[in-house]
Amino acid sequence: MTNGVRPWSTAGIEKKAAKGGYKKGTIEYDNFVQTNLAKAYNSFKVPTIAGYVILGGFGLLVLAVGLYRLICFLANRRRNGLPSKKTKLENVIQKSVTKKPFVGERHAQEYGKGLFTFRSPLRIHVIVLFFLFLANIIPLTAFYQILDPAKNTSWPNNRYAAQSRYFADRSSVLAVAQLPILFLLSGRNSPVVFVTGCSFNTLMLYHRWIGRLVAVLALLHGIAYTAYLVNLGKYTQYWWKYNWFPLGPVALIMFVFIIFTAHRPVIRKYAYDVFIAVHVLLVIAAIATLHWHVYLMDSASCHDFIIWIYVAIAFWAFDRAVRLLRLVLFSFDVRLKTKQRWSVGKVERFDNINVLRITVDLPAPSSALHTSVAYAGSHFYLYMPQIQALTSHPFSLVQHRITQDEQGQCKDQLVFCASIHKGITRVLNAKWQNKTLPIFLDGPYGVRHNILSFDDVFLFAAGIGITHILSLLDGVVEPNPTRSKNVHLVWCIRSIEMMAVAIEVLEDVKARLKVGEALQHVSISVFVTGQGTIPLPVLDNEKRSSPLDEKAVTPSGDMTITYAGTTLTSNDAIMAKSNNTCIHEGKEGLNSENDLFARLQRIAGSHPSSQFELTINQRRADIQQIISEQVTGQSAVFACGSDVFLDQIRNASLQVDASYFEEPFSW
Template sequence: MLPWVLDDHDLGFLKKYPPEKREDALQSLLVSNRNSFKVPTISIFVEYGIFISLILACGLVHYLPRLFPTACKKLQPKLAPIRTHLLEAPLLGRRNAEPIPLFGLRWLTFQMPLRLEGIVLLALFLINLLPITAFYTTLAAEHNPRYPGPHSHRQQMQRYLADRTAVLAIGQVPLLFLMAGRRSPTTLVSGLSMNAIMLYHRWIARMVWCQAFIHAVAWTVIRIDQGRLVKMYQTPYWNWGVAAFMMFGGLIFLSLRSLRQKWYECFVFLHILMALLAVVGIYFHIHLLHSSSFRLFVIMTEITAAIWAFDRAIRFFNRLITSVQLRRSGRQLVKVASADVEFLANNKVARLRISLPAWRVQDGTQSDVPGLVPKLAAGYSIMLSVPRLQIVGDHPFSIAKARVIRDPKSEERAAFIDVLVNIQGGMTKKLLSLAGSKDIEGLALSRSLSVIVDGPYDHQLSLCATDHLLLYAGGIGVTYCLPFLEQHVYRGKFKTCKLVWMLRDLDLLEVLDEPLGELDAAADATKAKLFIDVYHTASRASEKGAPIATLEEVPAELPSSLSSSSDLTPQEEKSITGGLDDDDDEPAEKAEGGGRTANEGVLKRRWRNITFNVHHGRPDGIRHLDESVAASRADSLSVVCCGPRPLCDWARNETLQWRREREWADIDFHAECVLW
């Protein structure tokens, strides 16, 4: 039943008045229902319509290039102005990935959306604001038996405001949970990245909490005027509402970027628990009123609970089929996925080689095989948890490598995926402590751990309409770029492919030793060529961007570790004119023991199909495809960036400027930067 339609309770209310006042009482009920329920409910339905339309539109934009790559390739140059000024440009200024401190407070930050995202958020804000501030109708006190007396107008406005904000908040809770689940229909249909999904999720949550706050304050004032506030705390429905409000307030506070980054595992656990308690509180807050007019809002709450349960069930089932295998024979009937941990780059990076069922993995050397259940492939994101290191909470990682092999012992097909983990704090630091420190000779340590894999998440970036590919990586962000190098070498997907890698510690070059060796060997058959430029950003020895080493000019002893031991991170990287200038560079130090350094295998190897150069400082600009790499400027180019937030913003702004100059037929940009 629609909440503004009169029900039996309302008809019983009318019978309490004498016949001569029933006409005024009926008019009072109709006006009250219109103001309290009809206006905000229609606003919610309008918001649902806009939401569905936007999701379908995003789905078309995401999937059409995969279905019709040739037609989309011809259409893209015509849409370049829209992409440049609307889809890919920040709303204001030059920052999108890097948070902006509010009022000079580092712990209170704001993420600047892209322009189209800003327009959507503005529309969402107006849909929430207009029903609260407009379309009110009140009756005069002499014609309103429900609100007689000199304060009739104020009492009516208080009640209508309290009811409207409640309807708006409850109506948006299903949208809030749809934008939170990684396995929700919204994510699957729209093709939106997790960063975009989380952006809308956070803003909807803030609006829901603001409306709940207004609802709570308005009803508190009403009960104080009636002298019944203390008595209300003795009623179950009121206390359930207070509990739900407190849970939403706690969710908003704990979602502050500074808190969730510092205590990520605690944030995940409390977020799940408090979200569930908030839904339970809303349900009983409405259900215990025992009003048939509120049946619609009870259904909305039940839909919210179903969305939450569906996401949790799918994720549990996905973890089960991916991470747990049943054996027909042997002592161990149940086998949990295991990861062989190897520490690289002087224990700054851990490589987790996770053994998985072959049917769940897509080999990076083979063409993609479409299916109903997406396979784990290089370039996808996974959520990884190590039970020995943490009880709850999992962490996002990109798959650097995926292979399906033949087990030499059993002759059965087996598979594994590689994940590169930058050793910092939290779970990654515990991972290093569990395996122990490096041995006396500085050799890499290894250990096998049971892991739980959940994924794949996000959508694998499709570059089917691209002729040339330019990759930018910062620090461990090179993990995201490795699958594109595989696509170029094994499948010949691009005419040219170049990687520009910026890092503060040359020890990180060791993570490329094995992948580049395989690609170089495979390129003998495919005749593919790779171009790699490494920029060592923590050295003052040379002029900015000047080459310091080629294949024939590698010194006998190379720097192994820096006094600043971590790689390029948002906290360490200054944001000056795009976030890439750094005046705190320190000279490199030699490796301990004077033996073979972690990066020497990459630099001293003689590549046959890879042009490998190392430079000091930072690149002067983003235009790294010269005539030897890209012969035709009539082709299309894609710029893909993964790394610290300042790097992603710099690459975005440089690419937009490059597109405006129209040196290429079309330039596309994609950034992979965890913002949530």
């Protein structure tokens, strides 16, 4: 469509003048060339250069963060993984920039009501966005070459028309120039995540803000162009004369609608699957319309537009291709070595709580691919084509087991726990309990925390947030530790039955703490705030003291659990009473109440080296107190749970200068 000549090329404009019958050396010729040079400069040169500056600046920022990560990684290797002492400057930066909400004390919780709710970004986000907005505002409002209106051959004596047209063109160029960034920040497999290591949550925050910026620019383009045409009295004429023209307003309406529907309280919060379907379809339609709007103009001015649109589409296609590749590698037996050709999941429900366990058997024999990729804190997207054809849902990997099939071949089994909501999890609960169905996995994703470099690790979970935290716990307790480490897990739950979700990982972690090797110490404090459907067992040795106070456990570490009026002191006795229906014991069912308490008692029972402690408290956890008393500036705090919980932990952790990391389970 275009010959690649930039609209501001003098040679191109002179050619145009000659074609238009202007004679070189005449005033008319000079005015024509000056008018077109000014137009090309004002309308295209300035915003195109600004567009490339924004793209380049973004690239440099990503590379700078990547370089910083690399330096940290190398420094960590040089220290042999030993923790580094945080400097005062690092503390100040974390406290006031990288982890501090822009307004108030809330980042996870929303401000406002109904449609007018918003989440405060962190200050670091605001700083980046400020420079991005500035990089847009400056080329929108400055660097105009003002031509004497009398000499303007395009809009003689009509400064308003000239100015509105320049502004309309600038806003359109800037909007399209940022499409590659917008699309680059939309993918799970974005190279930005790979280089910077940022969370998908952060990526989405920037994606949304840049999306809003692009929509505002498109809106400004529409308003200014309309003003320009109305001023010239050509508005109606353009609708009928140029086939590219009506596509502009159509694309604009779609962009505005995309932004409106992406606002969390509109649909995203209540029907995520509907939102995603609408979002993807609208984006495809809007980009196709925009492409034709530009393409049909058949103008040299649009050369860069088309490139930017194609680059944006390429980023999108790259993400989809990598997703597909990951999904195939994980979920299908590509080497056709086993009878089971794809991954199959079994859905079970825990007794008395709204949580499902989804156990996915991978098809191929255990390979290095499977065993090495799942890491602490990772999550997978689960596709269940029998329920939803195209959408997927993220779940944290709770456990990665190696099992043996009938032929004695080792296979990988991934365990997820999902609380029951109103969408796919409701269908799983209603129709797929104790049944199997094909479940395809796309993953693993999630921030790779350098958790092993901390010697004092605090893990905070509320409710189902334990899934992410268990994965971290699993990763931080090493089978062969080389230096001492303290790991504290604080878990707030409504009913004791919730502990069934964690029991296997806790058993596994306890078993991993070798007798006689006293380097690692794991203490777990569970806070049960409600009664649940069955009474909370009374821990005879539980004292109403500080939750992480060692006095809460008897010197030997022994615990006695009284359940349903019977004091259970011997594991054997409990096992005799229980109906032995847990899958852990190789029988049917997820957990019976008795079995849960038997297992709880077993893990609460003394560890020969007192390295493992479990206290269960029937009260609300005083997070502020726990953190101010136990957490230090050299501790790492990881949190996953409700919005209120996260904000509370972030604020308390920042007060004591701990390194803080969170997983909000939403974006």
